Amino acid sequence: TSSSSSGINAEYGGALHITSVDHSSRHIAIGSDSGVVNLYQKDDIYKSSSKPLRAIMNLTTEIDNTVFNSSGELLAISSKDLKHSLRLFNTNSLQCVPNWPTSNTPLAHVTSLHFSPNSGYIGVGNTKGKALLYRLTHFHSF
Numbered sequence: 001t002s003s004s005s006s007g008i009n010a011e012y013g014g015a016l017h018i019t020s021v022d023h024s025s026r027h028i029a030i031g032s033d034s035g036v037v038n039l040y041q042k043d044d045i046y047k048s049s050s051k052p053l054r055a056i057m058n059l060t061t062e063i064d065n066t067v068f069n070s071s072g073e074l075l076a077i078s079s080k081d082l083k084h085s086l087r088l089f090n091t092n093s094l095q096c097v098p099n100w101p102t103s104n105t106p107l108a109h110v111t112s113l114h115f116s117p118n119s120g121y122i123g124v125g126n127t128k129g130k131a132l133l134y135r136l137t138h139f140h141s142f
Contacts, residue, residue, distance in 0.1 A: 020063045024072025027053070027091055031063025037077050039091070054094045058087045069115040074136075076122060078110040086110045086124065100134075107132070116142050 020031035028040045037059075038052035061081035068075050073092060079085040084107045088097040101107060112125035120142035124132040 020066040020077075022066040022068050022075075024068040024075075024091070026072050027068070027075070029066040029068065029075050029077070031066045031077060033062045035059040035061050035063060035079065037063055037066060037075075037089075039075070039089070039094075056087070056089055056096070058089075058096050059085050061085060064111065065113045067113045067115065069119040070117060071119065074115070074119065076113045076115070078113055078124075080109045080111050080127065083107070083109055086113070088122075105134075118142055 017033045018030055019033050022029050023042065026042055028042055028045055029037055030040070031037045035057070037056040039054045039056060040050060041053050044050045056077065059077060059079050061079040063077055064080050065078045066075065073090065075089040075091055077087050077089065084101065084105065086101055086107055088100060089095070090097060107124060107126060109127040110124055111127055114123045115121070118141035119139040120136060122134050122136055124134065126132065
């Protein structure tokens with residue numbers, strides 16, 4: 001299917017209904033009810049037949065959050081429908097970060113996400129009413 005609202009023409013491969021959107025200086029991420037997150041080059045989104053740079057299919061339930069860090073290097077995606085449904089996606093390598101979160105990371109059902117200003121931390125809220133704070137050691141400043 002495709003959409004042309006606001007002059008944007010994009011093919012949403014695998015996306016039935018848009019549930020979450022965020023943008024960085026270079027990219028636009030569109031999450032869907034099918035669990036697919038399509039990543040587009042920002043400059044390409046207005047072309048007549050824009051196709052995703054990458055379809056991120058690491059989650060299988062409705063995407064509730066798509067959040068870029070301040071540099072646009074990382075995209076955090078999550079779904080509250082299943083426990084531990086959070087992934088970090090590196091927009092430079094176009095791959096999910098393989099070593100976090102692990103099966104031992106106590107995320108529960110993720111409801112909200114946010115990066116600190118310099119990406120040294122990611123905050124995660126969950127349905128247990130907890131706010132979890134994780135250090136991202138790749139980033140030296142907080």
